Amino acid sequence: MIICPNCHHKEFPGALFCSECGARLISLDYLTTQSIQKTTSDMLDQSKLGSSPDTLKNDANVQKPEQNAELALFVIDSKQTLQLAGRTEFTLGRVADGQPILPDVDLSPFEAYSQGVSRLHAALKVHRDRVAIMDLGSSNGTRVNGQKIVPHVDYPVNQGDVIALGKLKIQVVLR
Amino acid sequence: MEFYNYLELPVDASPDEIRKAYFDGAKIYHPDRNPSAADTEKFLKIQNAYETLIDQKKRRIYDEKIPEEVKNRKSVQINAFYSRSVLPLIEGDQVFYLLLDIFPTKTDLPNLMPPVNVCIVIDKSTSMQGDLLEKIKYEAVNFLKLLRADDTISIVVFSDFADIILPPTKNSESAIALTRIQSIQASGATEIYKGLYEGVEQLRSIPAKDQIKQLILITDGHTYGDEELCVQLIQEATEEGISFQAIGIGEEWNDQFLDELARISGGETQFVTSAQEMYNTLTEKIKQSGIQFARNVKIEFETSPYVQLNYAFRLSPDLSSLDLGNTVLLGNLLLGKHLRVIFEFHIDELLPSMSELRMLFGSIKMDIPSNPIKKTRMYFDFKRPISTTIDRALPPAAIIDAMSHLTLYRIQEKARIEVKEGNIQNATRHLHHVATHLLAKGDRKLARTILEEAQNLQTQKNYSEIGEKRIKYGTRSLLMLPEPEST
Numbered sequence: 001m002i003i004c005p006n007c008h009h010k011e012f013p014g015a016l017f018c019s020e021c022g023a024r025l026i027s028l029d030y031l032t033t034q035s036i037q038k039t040t041s042d043m044l045d046q047s048k049l050g051s052s053p054d055t056l057k058n059d060a061n062v063q064k065p066e067q068n069a070e071l072a073l074f075v076i077d078s079k080q081t082l083q084l085a086g087r088t089e090f091t092l093g094r095v096a097d098g099q100p101i102l103p104d105v106d107l108s109p110f111e112a113y114s115q116g117v118s119r120l121h122a123a124l125k126v127h128r129d130r131v132a133i134m135d136l137g138s139s140n141g142t143r144v145n146g147q148k149i150v151p152h153v154d155y156p157v158n159q160g161d162v163i164a165l166g167k168l169k170i171q172v173v174l175r
Numbered sequence: 176m177e178f179y180n181y182l183e184l185p186v187d188a189s190p191d192e193i194r195k196a197y198f199d200g201a202k203i204y205h206p207d208r209n210p211s212a213a214d215t216e217k218f219l220k221i222q223n224a225y226e227t228l229i230d231q232k233k234r235r236i237y238d239e240k241i242p243e244e245v246k247n248r249k250s251v252q253i254n255a256f257y258s259r260s261v262l263p264l265i266e267g268d269q270v271f272y273l274l275l276d277i278f279p280t281k282t283d284l285p286n287l288m289p290p291v292n293v294c295i296v297i298d299k300s301t302s303m304q305g306d307l308l309e310k311i312k313y314e315a316v317n318f319l320k321l322l323r324a325d326d327t328i329s330i331v332v333f334s335d336f337a338d339i340i341l342p343p344t345k346n347s348e349s350a351i352a353l354t355r356i357q358s359i360q361a362s363g364a365t366e367i368y369k370g371l372y373e374g375v376e377q378l379r380s381i382p383a384k385d386q387i388k389q390l391i392l393i394t395d396g397h398t399y400g401d402e403e404l405c406v407q408l409i410q411e412a413t414e415e416g417i418s419f420q421a422i423g424i425g426e427e428w429n430d431q432f433l434d435e436l437a438r439i440s441g442g443e444t445q446f447v448t449s450a451q452e453m454y455n456t457l458t459e460k461i462k463q464s465g466i467q468f469a470r471n472v473k474i475e476f477e478t479s480p481y482v483q484l485n486y487a488f489r490l491s492p493d494l495s496s497l498d499l500g501n502t503v504l505l506g507n508l509l510l511g512k513h514l515r516v517i518f519e520f521h522i523d524e525l526l527p528s529m530s531e532l533r534m535l536f537g538s539i540k541m542d543i544p545s546n547p548i549k550k551t552r553m554y555f556d557f558k559r560p561i562s563t564t565i566d567r568a569l570p571p572a573a574i575i576d577a578m579s580h581l582t583l584y585r586i587q588e589k590a591r592i593e594v595k596e597g598n599i600q601n602a603t604r605h606l607h608h609v610a611t612h613l614l615a616k617g618d619r620k621l622a623r624t625i626l627e628e629a630q631n632l633q634t635q636k637n638y639s640e641i642g643e644k645r646i647k648y649g650t651r652s653l654l655m656l657p658e659p660e661s662t
Contacts (some may be wrong), residue, residue, distance in 0.1 A: 001269060001503035007608075012521070014258060016575060017582035019589075021608040024579065028567060148568075 004085040007154040009082045024150060071126055075110050116140040116166025130155050133163060140166035178224035185552035197225040253277045255557060258570040262532055262561045269522045274574050278513040279468045289544045290325035291387045291464050292343060296374040299332040300365040304421035310450035315356040321461050329377040333370030334363025343381055365396035368404045374410045381540050388417040389464035395424040402432055413440045416470060420460050420509055424453055424574040426641035441506030444494030446648035469508040476537030486519040490577055494651050516543055517577050533558045580653040583609050587650045597634055603629045621649040
């Protein structure tokens with residue numbers, strides 16, 4: 001069974017579109033159901049917890065200790081590493097004049113414009129030891145290991161995966 | 176060659192088929208059953224043909240006289256597209272799509288096309304008064320121009336009774352035709368059966384069997400109580416080689432019913448809202464019948480016990496969902512156009528011991544009036560290998576495109592059923608989904624119509640008649656895609 005990432009309706013493998021909401025299913029065909037089942041609301045609750053270090057510590061004392069994975073991005077062309085820390089969600093994009101919402105990670109030093117990176121291109125979400133990427137409806141799309149992902153849907157990434165924002169390739173480094 | 180045509184068989188018919196065709200013919204034309212002289216003559220022809228073809232020795236001698244090029248005439252090509260090239264061996268059931276693309280290999284043979292006989296059946300009930308009828312009168316002269324020298328046109332108008340305005344008439348006699356058309360006056364109620372019956376009779380009165388016969392119904396109202404008779408009539412007419420198309424105007428006509436009629440006959444129903452649109456559609460339909468290459472394209476198939484047919488939809492040239500069964504009427508094949516049908520199959524859980532699935536096998540039959548032997552039959556056998564490794568290649572673009580739009584049409588149909596059942600909440604949700612996708616595709620007008628209807632549902636608990644049709648035919652028209660590249 002595949003589960004529609006949009007409305008959670010169950011479809012048989014081989015279905016191309018969700019018969020309930022019409023969402024395209026094909027690029028998700030061979031994902032594990034586990035990662036798709038996670039709803040965005042779960043994510044948001046966790047990020048609220050994570051954004052305040054105090055509550056996280058308190059929680060850690062009560063429950064079993066848990067820590068978000070350390071995440072770094074390796075920009076393949078320019079061989080530079082970007083350390084990401086202190087949040088559970090990072091938006092990736094490039095800063096342009098007159099832009100109301102700025103991305104957390106500005107990729108313009110890496111020729112983001114000519115590589116086809118949108119101003120708000122994608123978001124990386126960290127939850128415990130898992131990292132997911134979501135395309136924010138970018139013009140040129142996001143690929144994970146060469147496979148185009150559906151916009152506005154979380155897509156799990158692992159250590160060493162190559163994310164392409166437009167043509168800009170970035171490798172995920174997890175610790 | 177004529178022997179095969181008498182029995183309505185393809186040249187490669189098996190002895191069993193010859194026997195069956197003979198008995199079927201005898202049931203209709205045998206003198207014991209049917210004393211008319213013409214039918215008796217027909218029966219003698221059938222008997223004569225049967226006696227030759229059923230005898231292997233005689234048949235061989237007869238077949239030798241048929242030129243090779245007639246026997247091996249490849250005038251139609253069939254391409255199949257699969258949603259997966261390899262079936263994955265996975266737990267549980269799966270879905271599979273098959274897109275058939277059928278097209279004539281010759282593209283430009285207008286001289287060889289047999290004459291076309293069009294019969295237009297017009298609703299002249301009171302509601303047609305004004306623009307609509309005026310437009311028909313005004314443009315009549317242009318319809319006549321569409322005809323070639325040997326084509327005929329006939330016009331039947333109906334309200335609570337039918338009136339033959341024009342018996343089958345050739346273009347050259349158009350002066351009389353015009354005055355007759357001008358005399359149409361709107362009055363009375365809508366009784367579709369009476370109009371259709373006269374229309375079919377007009378086409379039946381044309382003796383030539385291998386000519387194209389096209390019935391076009393134009394109506395704006397509901398018919399009451401004679402639906403079953405209509406279905407029966409259209410079924411018979413289709414068997415006799417008459418094609419049927421329908422045009423529904425405005426909000427009040429019964430789209431489910433006309434769609435049903437169109438589906439039986441392999442045609443389609445068009446929804447129009449203005450006199451101009453109606454005129455354009457009618458012109459289009461008449462032109463289409465002029466390039467009809469083959470009719471009654473039928474697929475007969477058997478599936479593996481693991482495979483069931485879920486859904487079938489014709490994407491081109493006319494849009495319509497198709498009946499499910501082991502024989503599916505696909506419709507007509509037009510010169511220079513593709514007949515494209517998409518099938519959705521459900522596949523049960525496969526066994527690890529299987530290495531190949533014979534999904535679908537059978538034949539596609541059609542009548543090609545311009546061929547010396549009318550019936551043509553082609554065999555197909557669609558098999559897919561089964562493998563434990565999952566094939567990550569994307570399905571062909573033609574299937575993805577078709578399904579992306581067909582899915583919206585089906586969700587809309589679902590919403591419609593839910594409204595009938597009173598499940599307003601689900602219907603609204605489904606409509607919202609459809610609207611979201613339309614907005615993403617940039618079709619704001621249709622999206623707005625759908626959102627308005629969704630709001631309407633909240634207050635009225637039902638669609639507005641016009642909105643219901645706009646949504647249905649609007650989403651359906653999304654499927655009108657450019658022709659796929661032939662491979």
